[in-house]
Amino acid sequence: MKPTAPNSPEPRNLFQDVHEVVRLIPAGRVSTYGTIAHYLGARHGARTVGYAMMAAHTAGQYVPAHRVVNRLGHLTGRLHFATPDAMQQALEAEGVRVVEDRVQDFGQLLWDPAVELV
DNA sequence: CGTATGACCCACT
């Protein structure tokens, strides 16, 4: 990869934090980029969270990126999965109803780490 | 080494 700085034993990039938070999302629940970003303390970091999702496949651990949607409950990243329907099928497999790439009862299924994770 | 791109959200005019 790339040689890290001599004083950086653990490069805790924001991407790593995002990946870890996403991994904490329980099955059957969904979260949003803005919510995670806000939890990390980055008001304008929502975009960075989205970038982290795309780079999720670079993480050593599995990241349930299918449980992360935009604030509108829209499956924005469905085209980035192995198949266009992989995200929707994964959500439905967990009991999440998805219609036209839109999560039903999104407000109820929304998982906020700052609230649920106390 | 510098430039460009990529799953978004909020604030301002």
Add this chain to the structure above:
DNA sequence: AAGTGGGCCATAC
């Protein structure tokens, strides 16, 4: 009230 631009991190060429 609606529309537009700005702000952020990391990786690849």
